[in-house]
Amino acid sequence: MIPQIILLSVLIFIMAKMMPGDALSGLIDPNIDPATIEAKREQMGLNDPWYQQYGRWVDDLLHGDLGQSFRYKMPVTELISQRLMNTLWLSLATLIFTYIIAIPLGIISGRYNDSLADQAITGYTYLGFATPLFIFALVMLWLFGFHFGWFPTGGSVAPGMEPGSFAYVLSKINHLLLPAISMSLIATVGTVQYLRNEIIDTKQKDFIHTARAKGAPETRVYNKHIFRNSLLPIAAFFGYEITMLIGGTVFVETIFSFPGMGQLFLESITMRDYSVVTSLVLLFGIASILGALLSDIILSLVDPRIRIK
Amino acid sequence: MTEELLKVQHLKTSFRIKDDYYAAVDDVTLTLNKNEVLAIVGESGCGKSALAFSIMGLHTKAKIEGNILYKDQDLANMSLAKLNKLRGKDLGMIFQDPLTALNPLMEVGEQIGEVLMLHNKNMSKTKRVEKVIELLNKVGIPRAAHTFSQFPHELSGGMRQRVVIAMAIANDPEVLVADEPTTALDATIQSQILDLIKELKDGSQAGIILITHDLGVVAEMADRVAVMYAGQIVEIADVHTLFDHPLHPYTRSLLNSIPNAEREGEKLHVIQGIVPALQKLPRKGCRFSARIPWIDASEHEENPELHEVAPGHFVRCTCYKNFHFPDESKEAAHHGIS
Numbered sequence: 204m205i206p207q208i209i210l211l212s213v214l215i216f217i218m219a220k221m222m223p224g225d226a227l228s229g230l231i232d233p234n235i236d237p238a239t240i241e242a243k244r245e246q247m248g249l250n251d252p253w254y255q256q257y258g259r260w261v262d263d264l265l266h267g268d269l270g271q272s273f274r275y276k277m278p279v280t281e282l283i284s285q286r287l288m289n290t291l292w293l294s295l296a297t298l299i300f301t302y303i304i305a306i307p308l309g310i311i312s313g314r315y316n317d318s319l320a321d322q323a324i325t326g327y328t329y330l331g332f333a334t335p336l337f338i339f340a341l342v343m344l345w346l347f348g349f350h351f352g353w354f355p356t357g358g359s360v361a362p363g364m365e366p367g368s369f370a371y372v373l374s375k376i377n378h379l380l381l382p383a384i385s386m387s388l389i390a391t392v393g394t395v396q397y398l399r400n401e402i403i404d405t406k407q408k409d410f411i412h413t414a415r416a417k418g419a420p421e422t423r424v425y426n427k428h429i430f431r432n433s434l435l436p437i438a439a440f441f442g443y444e445i446t447m448l449i450g451g452t453v454f455v456e457t458i459f460s461f462p463g464m465g466q467l468f469l470e471s472i473t474m475r476d477y478s479v480v481t482s483l484v485l486l487f488g489i490a491s492i493l494g495a496l497l498s499d500i501i502l503s504l505v506d507p508r509i510r511i512k
Numbered sequence: 513m514t515e516e517l518l519k520v521q522h523l524k525t526s527f528r529i530k531d532d533y534y535a536a537v538d539d540v541t542l543t544l545n546k547n548e549v550l551a552i553v554g555e556s557g558c559g560k561s562a563l564a565f566s567i568m569g570l571h572t573k574a575k576i577e578g579n580i581l582y583k584d585q586d587l588a589n590m591s592l593a594k595l596n597k598l599r600g601k602d603l604g605m606i607f608q609d610p611l612t613a614l615n616p617l618m619e620v621g622e623q624i625g626e627v628l629m630l631h632n633k634n635m636s637k638t639k640r641v642e643k644v645i646e647l648l649n650k651v652g653i654p655r656a657a658h659t660f661s662q663f664p665h666e667l668s669g670g671m672r673q674r675v676v677i678a679m680a681i682a683n684d685p686e687v688l689v690a691d692e693p694t695t696a697l698d699a700t701i702q703s704q705i706l707d708l709i710k711e712l713k714d715g716s717q718a719g720i721i722l723i724t725h726d727l728g729v730v731a732e733m734a735d736r737v738a739v740m741y742a743g744q745i746v747e748i749a750d751v752h753t754l755f756d757h758p759l760h761p762y763t764r765s766l767l768n769s770i771p772n773a774e775r776e777g778e779k780l781h782v783i784q785g786i787v788p789a790l791q792k793l794p795r796k797g798c799r800f801s802a803r804i805p806w807i808d809a810s811e812h813e814e815n816p817e818l819h820e821v822a823p824g825h826f827v828r829c830t831c832y833k834n835f836h837f838p839d840e841s842k843e844a845a846h847h848g849i850s
Binding site: 408409410412415416417420421423427428431432506507508 | 565570605612615618623630676
């Protein structure tokens with residue numbers, strides 16, 4: 204995991220360096236003498252070889268300094284920490300909704316495969332696969348935000364709320380719901396299909412015959428023998444889900460003008476706010492790696508075959 | 513005095529392929545007596561396992577016709593709830609592949625305990641654990657208390673099959689269905705498992721239906737043998753009669769296919785062709801006729817039935833009367849083998 208993160212940081216740094224221009228190009232009064240700019244460059248160390256610059260960057264990183272955002276004129280760490288919690292809550296809510304939808308649908312679809320209910324659910328999953336999130340989120344926003352007016356259409360909390368008060372928490376949740384539901388309705392389809400296939404697969408395994416031959420009633424066969432075995436790959440899927448969430452938040456936060464890291468990311472790209480972009484990419488990358496690690500840990504907890512002794 | 517335990521009458525198990533039903537077990541009638549091993553032999557695809565699964569009611573999508581009578585109850589036409597009271601208690605099953613017959617996520621002891629729990633609701637947990645350990649000892653698992661909390665993947669194939677057997681006999685069933693219990697095991701383990709099954713039978717007086725394609729296993733274990741071909745029983749007899757005086761061409765061909773050390777150097781007999789696929793199976797006439805083409809069509813019955821040729825010895829079709837194996841030398845010439 205550590206080598207992965209180091210490799211990731213090198214890649215991000217090199218890619219950032221490969222982008223044309225630097226902190227001194229385009230932003231300064233064109234009347235300034237190029238020699239002065241060059242001298243400044245030399246002074247700031249921008250002419251040093253990349254590995255020296257990388258070394259300085261990592262050194263700062265380890266000291267918690269991600270650089271300055273030129274757009275917000277504040278340290279990137281501060282900027283991100285403002286947004287971090289919003290995105291975390293949004294992701295958590297989305298994850299919860301994803302599984303609340305996926306588990307019952309997958310179970311119904313898998314247990315009663317080829318029934319009408321299964322066909323309806325499978326139909327929904329194909330629609331979900333085919334629908335781009337940014338279009339779906341826009342439709343949801345228009346329908347439930349503007350047309351019916353059930354949910355707020357932007358921000359993460361209503362203005363003028365006292366932080367920490369009960370009304371503040373409620374308002375936060377209220378602002379989370381629509382983006383989280385929109386994202387989970389699309390994100391869940393993979394898990395639904397996965398679970399469905401796993402159940403259909405497990406249903407035909409020999410140990411299910413064994414369970415039936417013991418005289419176990421169908422409910423027990425399903426609850427005790429089929430579902431647990433089918434949920435294993437879902438646990439393994441969890442890390443991948445986190446990676447997808449990151450992609451999802453970028454769109455959803457932008458559409459719902461939700462002040463989180465995804466929105467910040469897209470803004471920073473359009474504004475060429477490089478220090479923010481590299482920091483966010485690094486964070487997203489670390490989150491993905493942690494997600495994979497989390498998957499492994501969960502899997503080792505639920506599957507005795509790969510339990511570490 | 514033989515006591516009838518299980519009576520299968522005109523059992524027909526059909527599977528749906530596209531829009532039609534095809535019978536994999538076609539009008540099978542047989543009886544299992546107490547303290548008896550009834551072997552059912554045949555090639556792959558003869559419907560042996562389908563028969564075993566039908567008796568246990570394990571087919572979820574097949575159409576089952578006919579009766580399976582056990583203690584005046586018909587297993588074939590019974591609610592699932594009622595059947596579940598019998599399965600695991602009066603009827604036990606040993607499966608073919610011990611590597612896949614156990615739930616990979618459950619401790620071995622828990623899996624055996626499950627069958628006890630399902631049929632003895634009042635049994636306390638400590639009592640159950642004791643009983644499971646007793647069962648594990650009974651099936652010859654060393655360090656039973658340790659094995660109790662192991663997972664299937666931690667055990668060898670032979671050990672797992674012992675666990676499967678422990679599960680099947682946990683409630684002292686009167687009928688034990690063993691579906692190729694040794695096919696997936698290597699030869700040394702195979703004989704240990706067979707000895708174990710025999711031992712258990714002698715202890716419990718249970719009736720055993722032993723599904724196998726291994727005639728060696730039949731000779732060692734069975735009291736009576738039913739030979740199945742293409743979903744039908746073609747010959748049924750006690751084990752000595754069957755090995756000494758086999759009548760049906762299929763039985764004779766099977767026996768003739770066993771390698772024999774005394775006939776070393778001779779060409780091994782091979783039955784021509786394969787068992788036809790379920791959809792292509794001829795439903796009229798002698799089903800084996802296609803594999804003995806040198807026998808004249810007039811020798812076969814139009815609607816072959818089981819004929820009792822001696823007490824307890826039944827043979828299907830009349831083609832056995834003038835059956836002979838093709839002349840090996842001629843056959844070799846015919847195939848251009850010198």
